[in-house]
Amino acid sequence: MTRIILAMMWLLHWLPLPVLAVFGRGLGWAFYVLVRERRNSTLTNLGLCFPQLSPAERSALAKRHLMTIGRGLLELGVWWWASPQRIRRLVTIEHEERLAVRDGRPLILFAPHFSGLEAGAARLSMEFILVTVYAKAKNPVFDRVMRRARERFGALLISRREGLKKVLRPLRAGTPFYYLPDMDYGRKESIFVPFFGVPAATITGLSRLAKATGATVLPVITRMVGKGYVLTIGEPWEQFPTDDMVADTRRMNAFLETEIMKSPEQYFWLHKRFKTRPPGEKGVY
8 A cells, every 4th residue: 555655656746736636635635634634733723822712703714724734744745856957947046145144154944844844855955965864654654655755855864753962963064954943742852932921842952952062043935825935034043052951942942923823724733742631731632
């Protein structure tokens, strides 16, 4: 079955992006109707983060979100197998000149979980070698194909199980780190800081890595826009990190909140962001 799915992904990547987008939105609508667990986790997240929205408004936002997820899944083969020329044509980089800000210093690219995350990683890895941490797939065939696809332009992949220590050497040597620290990874190395006003277990890696390496932090956000994607390089973070790791981690979440409000349907709401709760607090899912 895995090989059949991979074969279908490979065949789909030949289709024009607008066609994949139409089918992807249909797939997302089917997710909303049929995949109850993910629909419920999405609606729960939206209810916690946007209590001002009515149930109908949250439902409409959840549907739009799952449509972006469906589109992203069908377009995955494009970033895994399409030619460099096609990827350059589909993904535009805004403010690429900001990458020069590192001036020989280590560089951390803070890449939150927006729908264009995979497209952004593929596009940046064509410009320079980068290192990133990934979650190893349970299926060995799928994991092998995924890893080969993500490494095809020279990116260095480190399994999350190996921990951030494996990142330190390439980061200090000048390899930019494409970092995704905005999910709920459990209690280990996490603290509770607000995310849309709700205590959220948030890892402190961005602050700790920047302090350990002297790295510059640049936010990198890739969004679906029309018939393609736009990868925006944000301004370098000034006065980061500080001696207050809690404040640094809160700053990361506050920045993320601002960016989410620009395109709320494109953030990864189906993830159980509030699964880990403070001691004594009941689960929300």
